[in-house]
Amino acid sequence: MAKPARTAEEFIPARSSLTVLREAAKGCTACDLYKCGTQTVFGEGSSHARVILVGEQPGDKEDLQGKPFVGPSGKILDTALEAAGIDRTETYVTNIVKHFKWEPRGKRRLHKKPNAMEIAACRPWFDAEVKTLKPQVIVLLGATAAQSVLGRTFRVTKQRGEIIPSSDGPVMVATVHPSAILRAPDDDARHEEMRKFIADLKIAAAYIHKHVRRAA
Numbered sequence: 146m147a148k149p150a151r152t153a154e155e156f157i158p159a160r161s162s163l164t165v166l167r168e169a170a171k172g173c174t175a176c177d178l179y180k181c182g183t184q185t186v187f188g189e190g191s192s193h194a195r196v197i198l199v200g201e202q203p204g205d206k207e208d209l210q211g212k213p214f215v216g217p218s219g220k221i222l223d224t225a226l227e228a229a230g231i232d233r234t235e236t237y238v239t240n241i242v243k244h245f246k247w248e249p250r251g252k253r254r255l256h257k258k259p260n261a262m263e264i265a266a267c268r269p270w271f272d273a274e275v276k277t278l279k280p281q282v283i284v285l286l287g288a289t290a291a292q293s294v295l296g297r298t299f300r301v302t303k304q305r306g307e308i309i310p311s312s313d314g315p316v317m318v319a320t321v322h323p324s325a326i327l328r329a330p331d332d333d334a335r336h337e338e339m340r341k342f343i344a345d346l347k348i349a350a351a352y353i354h355k356h357v358r359r360a361a
């Protein structure tokens with residue numbers, strides 16, 4: 146596993162509430178992505194959330210608005226969550242990397258995948274979010290989040306939609322990233338991808354409804 150020279154660890158306050166963490170993350174310069182994005186896009190949602198949804202990194206819209214999953218992928222996520230019976234307002238939504246990485250393509254800013262160093266550098270923020278919220282369920286959206294949390298050998302294609310138990314922490318469920326649905330080559334493929342995405346989220350929903358006490 147690549148080891149970055151610096152990680153976000155040094156920016157993380159000792160006593161942390163979500164508000165304190167979010168404030169501290171604004172000043173993070175642990176990797177070069179702070180020069181690339183407009184602002185740190187920290188996680189957002191209920192401070193009582195028992196469920197965390199985690200994506201890869203903010204996109205163009207998220208970078209401009211400073212909020213996770215508010216662009217095209219966010220729309221897909223909202224539709225799928227609703228179809229699966231998960232109330233987004235009772236969850237906490239975040240990304241494994243907190244700055245937008247992009248390269249110019251004409252007038253557009255084209256999303257570029259974060260590399261292993263950047264993922265490792267940013268990881269302490271996610272760990273701090275988990276430590277503070279103590280969720281019961283983590284839904285991993287896409288291979289970047291899934292492999293960062295579950296290891297490089299984890300295969301979303303093979304293990305999507307499974308409840309992955311843990312002895313002391315939250316259970317995990319991995320599925321595709323909502324952008325996979327946006328990238329589907331035609332309508333039929335798109336519908337099929339969406340159906341499978343919703344099916345995975347329904348597995349998480351069934352677990353949540355059975356085991357998770359509702360937010361206070």
Ligand code: URA
Nearest residue numbers: 200201202204213214
């Ligand atoms: N893609 C992500 O992984 N996260 C976002 O917040 C938006 C798009």
Ligand code: SF4
Nearest residue numbers: 173176179243244267
């Ligand atoms: Fe810090 Fe993460 Fe942004 Fe890198 S991507 S500067 S580690 S918040």
